[in-house]
Every structure is written in structure tokens, then in C-alpha cells.
Amino acid sequence: MADVAVIIPARYSSSRYPAKPLAMLRGASGISKPLIQRSWECARTIADADSIWIATDDHRIADAVRAFGGQVVMTANSCANGTERCADAIARLDIEPDMVVNLQGDAPLTPGHVVITLIDALAAAPDVAMMTPAIRCAQSTYAHLVEDQAQGRVGGTTVVFNRNHRALYFSKRVIPHLSPDTAAYDSPPVHLHLGVYAYRPDALRRYLALGISELEQLEGLEQLRFLDGGLYVGVVPFEPIGWDAIELNNPTDVGPIEAILKSRGIE
Numbered sequence: 001m002a003d004v005a006v007i008i009p010a011r012y013s014s015s016r017y018p019a020k021p022l023a024m025l026r027g028a029s030g031i032s033k034p035l036i037q038r039s040w041e042c043a044r045t046i047a048d049a050d051s052i053w054i055a056t057d058d059h060r061i062a063d064a065v066r067a068f069g070g071q072v073v074m075t076a077n078s079c080a081n082g083t084e085r086c087a088d089a090i091a092r093l094d095i096e097p098d099m100v101v102n103l104q105g106d107a108p109l110t111p112g113h114v115v116i117t118l119i120d121a122l123a124a125a126p127d128v129a130m131m132t133p134a135i136r137c138a139q140s141t142y143a144h145l146v147e148d149q150a151q152g153r154v155g156g157t158t159v160v161f162n163r164n165h166r167a168l169y170f171s172k173r174v175i176p177h178l179s180p181d182t183a184a185y186d187s188p189p190v191h192l193h194l195g196v197y198a199y200r201p202d203a204l205r206r207y208l209a210l211g212i213s214e215l216e217q218l219e220g221l222e223q224l225r226f227l228d229g230g231l232y233v234g235v236v237p238f239e240p241i242g243w244d245a246i247e248l249n250n251p252t253d254v255g256p257i258e259a260i261l262k263s264r265g266i267e
Contacts, residue, residue, distance in 0.1 A: 009082035045112035104195030134191035
């Protein structure tokens with residue numbers, strides 16, 4: 001594998017879910033661990049511990065990470081999003097890996113094989129600024145997204161892409177629109193965007209130079225800055241993976257995530 005640094009951005013403040021990285025999640029054994037630890041353990045399935053850093057600006061998160069043996073890099077509180085925090089982390093660590101993987105701190109169900117495939121795909125696409133995965137929805141995942149939308153909750157992100165697997169748009173809405181018949185498929189043609197990105201360090205520097213875009217602000221999706229700036233974003237599509245890889249976006253997601261941890265035997 002290429003020289004890869006895995007960065008897990010984590011911030012304490014959140015308008016929708018304050019202190020989310022420290023939210024406790026119970027696993028199959030009944031033991032509760034903070035979300036940030038479960039995200040770190042997810043990262044351990046793809047990288048050695050010495051290649052993984054939690055990037056944060058909050059000492060409460062840093063203390064929790066050190067308590068379970070993780071590495072911390074303290075970053076500026078002015079970082080607008082996780083991608084900017086990754087760029088800041090790499091600069092502060094003074095490292096220049098072949099690739100940087102941004103594994104979101106609220107995505108503890110991310111499959112390890114998806115991230116490895118993502119790394120391989122970026123290595124084979126020198127003209128792509130960033131690579132990210134999309135999972136075709138199982139009916140249960142699609143229903144979860146639609147229910148969040150119907151209840152006015154900001155849930156998972158969906159993505160549409162062209163025949164060359166280049167991203168066209170990302171949205172907190174469920175896209176594309178489906179007819180009732182198509183929505184009833186076992187695997188509706190809607191792709192859930194997983195919160196993981198692979199970039200080369202230069203792409204992070206280019207991202208910073210672009211500055212915040214209007215679409216990024218409107219949707220609250222950092223990856224839209226790449227598209228707004230005319231940079232290619234590659235999408236690696238996957239068929240449904242056997243479990244709902246939902247993120248912890250709202251307190252109502254705790255129960256479903258704990259049920260998946262239990263069903264998969266994750267302690």
C-alpha cells in the first residue's frame with residue numbers, strides 16, 4: 001500500500017449534536033465506548049495505529065483519545081470543516097504522505113475494504129483531486145434517508161455521478177428523485193455517500209486556496225468546494241454492503257448504530 005496517513009477530524013461544537021465525538025455507543029458485549037474511539041477502531045482495520053491521528057481543537061476530545069491510546073494533533077479552531085482540518089493537521093505534523101485519508105469521526109460503521117479500494121482507485125487516477133465512496137442503498141438504508149428527510153432531520157448524504165464515475169453533485173436531500181415503483185426496489189438507485197475521502201496532499205492545499213464556496217455553505221457539505229472549483233472528484237461505487245453504514249448525525253441514530261454493532265459482533 002502507498003504511504004497513507006489517516007486523519008480523523010473531530011470537533012466538540014455542533015449545532016445539531018453538541019459533544020457528538022464523546023457520545024457513548026454500546027457494542028455487542030454491552031461495553032460503551034465514545035464515538036471517537038469507535039471511529040479510531042474502524043480506522044485500525046485499514047492502518048497501523050502510528051499512521052492514525054485524531055485532529056481536533058478541543059482538549060476534552062484530546063483527553064478522551066489519549067485515554068484509549070490514540071494519537072492527537074491539535075489543530076486551529078478556525079478550520080471550517082474536516083478537510084481544512086486535515087490540511088492543517090498535515091502541516092502541523094510536517095509530513096508529506098502519498099495520500100491522506102479523511103475518515104469522518106461520526107462514521108464508525110465504514111467498511112475497511114471500502115477504504116482500501118478507495119486508496120487503490122486514487123493511486124490509479126492521477127487527474128483526480130479526491131476520491132470518495134458511494135454505497136448503493138439497500139431498501140432499509142433508503143427508508144432511513146427518506147424518513148429523516150420527511151421528519152425534517154439532516155441525515156445522510158447522497159451523491160449522483162456520471163458514467164465515468166465523476167461526481168456531479170452531493171446533497172443532504174435524497175437524490176435523484178425516484179418514482180414510487182423505482183423506490184420500492186430492493187436496492188433503489190440512490191447512492192449513500194460515506195464520510196471518507198482520499199486525497200493527495202497537494203489537493204488539500206488547492207482546496208484551501210479555493211476558499212469557501214456558496215454551495216458548500218448552503219448544503220453544509222465540504223466536498224462541494226472541489227466541484228465548485230472545477231476539480232475532479234472520483235466516486236467509487238459499491239453495491240449494498242450487508243449492513244446500513246449510517247453515520248451518527250442525530251441523537252436518534254444512536255439506537256440503530258448500536259443495533260448494527262450488536263448484530264455484527266463488534267464489542
